[in-house]
Amino acid sequence: MRSTRVIKPRIRETLSRELPGGLVELLPKHWVQIGDVLILPLRPELEPYKHRIAEVYAQVIGVKTVLRKGRIGGEFRETNYEVLYGSDTVTVHVENGIRYKLDVAKVMFSPANVKERVRMAKVAKSGELVVDMFAGIGHLSLPMAVHGKARVIAIEKSPYTFQFLVENIELNRVQDRMTAYNIDNRDFPGENIADRILMGYVVTTHEFIPKALSIAKDEAVIHYHNTVPERLMPEEPFRTFREIAREHGYEAEKLNELVIKRYAPGVWHVVVDVRVFKK
Numbered sequence: 001m002r003s004t005r006v007i008k009p010r011i012r013e014t015l016s017r018e019l020p021g022g023l024v025e026l027l028p029k030h031w032v033q034i035g036d037v038l039i040l041p042l043r044p045e046l047e048p049y050k051h052r053i054a055e056v057y058a059q060v061i062g063v064k065t066v067l068r069k070g071r072i073g074g075e076f077r078e079t080n081y082e083v084l085y086g087s088d089t090v091t092v093h094v095e096n097g098i099r100y101k102l103d104v105a106k107v108m109f110s111p112a113n114v115k116e117r118v119r120m121a122k123v124a125k126s127g128e129l130v131v132d133m134f135a136g137i138g139h140l141s142l143p144m145a146v147h148g149k150a151r152v153i154a155i156e157k158s159p160y161t162f163q164f165l166v167e168n169i170e171l172n173r174v175q176d177r178m179t180a181y182n183i184d185n186r187d188f189p190g191e192n193i194a195d196r197i198l199m200g201y202v203v204t205t206h207e208f209i210p211k212a213l214s215i216a217k218d219e220a221v222i223h224y225h226n227t228v229p230e231r232l233m234p235e236e237p238f239r240t241f242r243e244i245a246r247e248h249g250y251e252a253e254k255l256n257e258l259v260i261k262r263y264a265p266g267v268w269h270v271v272v273d274v275r276v277f278k279k
């Protein structure tokens with residue numbers, strides 16, 4: 001989904017006839033394609049020509065819509081993009097045999113998280129019960145249901161994102177083993193039920209550890225994501241997790257730790273696989 005090619009010759013050729021001298025060198029050489037929507041990072045110098053540039057990229061690459069790269073933020077991790085070409089931002093992206101329907105302009109779908117989506121397909125075990133506390137459109141839990149044949153309860157608070165989660169369960173034909181709830185995960189009533197828990201969230205994930213422990217069986221695996229300042233690594237985020245787990249009567253063992261991506265200067269998005277067991 002992430003292109004690192006040099007600018008396609010046809011884009012270069014067309015725009016070098018239309019842009020003032022030198023600007024053609026500033027055209028983006030990297031872009032992200034999600035389904036048939038393109039996300040283009042554009043330098044400020046190209047601002048007056050942005051719509052024409054987007055049109056040419058769309059025609060050459062063959063996409064219906066072009067967005068300008070924006071920021072992701074807020075509780076629902078919503079994206080904030082400028083539409084440069086086209087209008088329809090809803091698309092179906094196929095990755096690792098999974099069909100993800102989403103609105104690229106509103107729902108986060110990070111190319112940097114692809115390894116984790118693929119890894120989750122492999123760690124899930126047939127028949128186990130997975131609770132995804134921050135399901136999004138099923139980013140991490142669809143692979144578990146589709147490839148891992150796990151049973152999944154997917155919880156998503158945003159009503160808009162939830163619509164895509166429900167559609168994706170049907171698109172991938174896993175209605176028999178995946179159920180979605182449009183609630184705040186803190187209101188989820190299930191206790192002592194999960195073999196495995198996904199906590200795919202950042203910044204404040206530690207606040208949700210007590211709830212995760214109440215959903216977990218007496219022994220379970222939790223895939224705990226959070227953002228960590230580099231100076232606190234590698235002790236964090238596991239140290240805080242274990243501290244909170246102990247306060248709630250659980251022991252925690254670190255099984256594995258991976259860096260997902262840089263979140264901000266000096267801050268990393270990390271995932272730790274933790275085995276928890278009741279003391």
Ligand SMILES: C[S@@+](CC[C@H](N)C(=O)[O-])C[C@H]1O[C@@H](n2cnc3c(N)ncnc32)[C@H](O)[C@@H]1O
Binds near residue numbers: 136199
């Ligand atoms: C950043 S997305 C991540 C999706 C996926 N877990 C991943 O890691 O790729 C987090 C999702 O959690 C949802 N969310 C945030 N707080 C929540 C809560 N308290 N209960 C349920 N869902 C929540 C957001 O709406 C968003 O769709």
